[in-house]
Amino acid sequence: MANLSPGAQVKYLKDMTDVGFDVMLERVNLYAGLICIVAVSVFAAGYVQKIFFSLLGEKVTIDIRMLLYKKILSKNIGWFDMRENSTGVLSSTMASDTAVINGVGGESIGP
Numbered sequence: 001m002a003n004l005s006p007g008a009q010v011k012y013l014k015d016m017t018d019v020g021f022d023v024m025l026e027r028v029n030l031y032a033g034l035i036c037i038v039a040v041s042v043f044a045a046g047y048v049q050k051i052f053f054s055l056l057g058e059k060v061t062i063d064i065r066m067l068l069y070k071k072i073l074s075k076n077i078g079w080f081d082m083r084e085n086s087t088g089v090l091s092s093t094m095a096s097d098t099a100v101i102n103g104v105g106g107e108s109i110g111p
Helices: 006-017 021-073 077-081 087-107
Strands: none
Touching: 021 087
16 A cells, blocks of 8 residues: 555545445455364364374384384394393384384374
């Protein structure tokens, strides 16, 4: 409105005030409704995004666990005789590592 001449500004303001209260109320209700629709859509999209990131984290965790199981099962039997490769140590290490990966991949990626 700063680029308009003073006469054009007065005409513009007069045209806006001649619209009438009912028309202005309809426009306000329309824009308020549109803003509400956008807000609900953004909320729903954020919720769906959170669900998909959780599913992604779970899938990555399952894939990593399967890969670890395959690699551990392919080891020589003598490998399990070493103290650092006992079944208890391997199980706890695998559980803690995959929990960390699930936390990184599933929860902290999303907003």
